Amino acid sequence: MSHADPAAALTRLLAIMVRLRAPDGCPWDQVQDFASIAPYTVEEAYEVADAIARGPDFPQLQDELGDLLLQVVYHAQMASEAGHFGFAEVAEAICSKMIRRHPHVFGEAAARDAGMQNRAWEAQKEAERADRAETGTLAGIPVGLPALTRALKISRRAARVGFDWPEPGEVLDKLEEEAAELRAELPAMDKARQADELGDLFFVMVNLARKLDLDPETCLAGANAKFTRRFNQMEARLAARGLAPADAGLAAMEAEWQAVKAVEKD
Known part of the structure; x- marks a missing residue:
């Protein structure tokens, strides 16, 4: 495990982002905006989740977390260039929010059990939505x-x-x-x-x-993994008979599919 200085590493990353967006920086980075970068932000979040699901794969997770952090830095730099906020304001905002939502940790309130804390968390979020003039249950x-x-x-x-x-x-x-x-x-x-x-x-x-x-996403992910596993095994069984799925026909594929399921149940 590295003992690198987190503050120094983050300062370096922020400087790299400034350099990439500079007039003499990277032509691709110079022309990006919030809308063009947003899909990459979502993609990187999914890649973090994928690295966790696969083990977790810690070397891969470290790499993917770095990619996700870059997305935060990227958006903050573009906002700074437009005069809205910078990375420091982003970090300060989440610090304030975490302290505000955990009075039992950072304040004088007594510690709660998990259920009470969940209700307090939701109440705090509702108050924050009200402050933003977001009205209605689904706001x-x-x-x-x-x-x-x-x-x-x-x-x-x-x-x-x-x-x-x-x-x-x-x-x-x-x-x-x-x-x-x-x-x-x-x-x-x-x-x-x-x-x-x-x-x-x-x-x-x-x-x-x-x-x-x-969780429906987890349920569907499990179904995807199960189907992929069974389909690959069915395909391998057909290949052992010298058949490709497209040429085997539905009846042959269904027979091998049921055979795969039977093996899994044994």
Whole structure:
């Protein structure tokens, strides 16, 4: 583990960003703006999550965290150039927020259990939204979040004010209702209506995950990994018979798929 000075390393990174954006710096970096860099910021966050999911892979995680930190520095530098704020203001703002949201640690309030602290955290965030003139239960939920994550946040907010199904079984009933509505739209081939009904189905599934205390992104990631694993094994079994999936036909692929599932269950 390195004993490098964090302050010196950060100062160096900030200086590198200034140099890249300078008139005699990098032509690509000079022309970027918040909108053009935002997709990279999201991508780097996902790459951090991927490095954690794979072990975690600590050398890779170190590298990806550096890439994500660069994104923060990049946005702060562009804001500084426009006269809005700099990296120091970003850091000070999050320091103040963390102290404000943890009075039981940095103030005189008594320590709370996890449940009480979660409620206090949410109350503090609601007060901050009110200060920003963000009114309404669903105010302030970022529109740029992945759809499943945003749906989970929306449903959690609605549930906090009592707009929720009492039991998971009732959500399953609603899921069947939404599936029937989607099925009814299949013959007409109206893509807009199908998309609307499919969206409703997804949203109810997110609510079901919440009621079961599961994260929908994690559930879907697990399903993706399982399908990928089984498909690769099916493909390998076909290859051993001298067949490619596209040439084998659906019946042969399904037979090998079921064989793979049977092996996993043993």
